[in-house]
Amino acid sequence: MTLAVRAYVGIEVAKQRNAMAIADADRGGEVRFFGEVDATDESMRRIIRKIASRHADPHFCYGAGSTDYGLDRLITSMGYSCSVINGR
Template sequence: MSSEQVAFIGLDTSKLKISVAIADGERNGEGRFLGDISSEPASVAGMVKKLAKRGAKLHFCYEAGPTGYGLYRQIVELGHQCSVVAPSLVPKRAGDRVKTNRRDAISLARLHRAGELTSVWVPDEAHEAVRDLVRARDAAFEAQKQARQQLHSFLLRHGRYYTGRKAWTRAHGRWLASQAFDHPAHQILLAEYCQTVEDAGARLDRLTN
């Protein structure tokens, strides 16, 4: 191949492996499945090095997902182009319901060659770190909300109603501390629910501050 030619590489990624397919630059050329490799960086580097020997410019792509952007950064650092595409915007053929790693990789390679894929913005490591922190804080907020609801529902089932102006204040905390049950099992549950609320609040505070 001449250095002016381009090869489009579709990667179907998962936690442990990556399925690799290639579509050469000719628009009507067939996409070919090259096989599966480990998702370990060393395996990725070996795959990229092998494909680079073909002499074509390599344009990689894979769908955004839980595997993150490490693969993108590695390919770019190796000197090649890479696009992370929006899964919801990948064109689907009518009636094409059978999904396999092999088929998806070939489809990505062909669609990438045809310019029919929509790339997402890839954050740098600093942006991604902040984004992860925000996600963790949101999850902590939901965990606190759920813990409070469980405690509230438990107390309501046993006719315990807080009559103060606002829940989850110091006054509400003193009211909770004053609650007691005759049955040991209920007393254990009360202590566990209160501790869960306290732990969830502390975690949220740590992630916020």
């Protein structure tokens, strides 16, 4: 199976559930809602592996907030890149 092009994964982080959207990296690439997942480490690991099985070199990002950098540490510990955006 050939993996899709590189993708950017945006995560809307909340205490109970995280929403995820994926954008193909090429110019004019499709942007689509991927779904919601429980905000537990186990659920996030599962969805990150699922996304990585479909996209070559996914890059994750989310907005900094009350969740701190725990999700960043989780994603990078799995070997993927992650940007934490601070809108302040």
